[in-house]
Amino acid sequence: MAKPVFIKLLEYGEEVGLSGTNFDHIHSWAAQNNIFSSSGNNESELLLLRDLYFECFHNVSGSSEDLWVLKTEYYFRLIEYRELQESRIAAKSANRNAFIAVGISVFAIIVSAVLTFAQLKTPATINKSDLNALIKSNRETGVQRAVKLDSLQMAQIISAIGYDQSNSKTKRKQATVQGQEVSHHELINKYFEDE
Secondary structure: OOOOHHHHHHHHHHHHHHHOEOHHHHHHHHHHOOOOOOOOOOHHHHHHHHHHHHHHEEEOOOOOOOOEEEOHHHHHHHHHHHHHHHHHHHHHHHHHHHHHHHHHHHHHHHHHHHHHHHHHHOOOOOOHHHHHHHHHHHHHHOOOOOOOOOHHHHHHHHHHOOOOOOOOOOOOOEEEEOOEEEEHHHHHHHHHHHO
């Protein structure tokens, strides 16, 4: 975005500082820096520049020299303008960072949900050594309570101790061991008695 003529004039006044300037210098500065769309000879542009000059500058010499410096209030306006520009840049940066943070959070939530769903769909497997360590630990600590298992958990434990079932999701209460049908509980108890 191009700076308005007003701001450019204030910056020029700041640049010349207490050395001062006059309207002829301002006019040549405007022509050299293409401040206006044309060469600066347009009457309306010249009047605008003159009005801005007399509004923003004041004569401090009091002598025959025609030196004008930027008024103090316009120094402050220039400072306010710069602060506003900096705060806009900071706000854009903060918004961008906030959108990135929200995007990362949403992505993390989606990934977490997908992984949780995938984990729920994956059957839990218990290997024989872990099962033996758990049972041994329970025996050593004296845990003596009944554990209720559903048919899927029961089938996983039976698979872990080495007995194969054709369909582990079937809610059968019996397993076949050496041609005899025994309950799952009996099969597990027999396994641990053998240990």
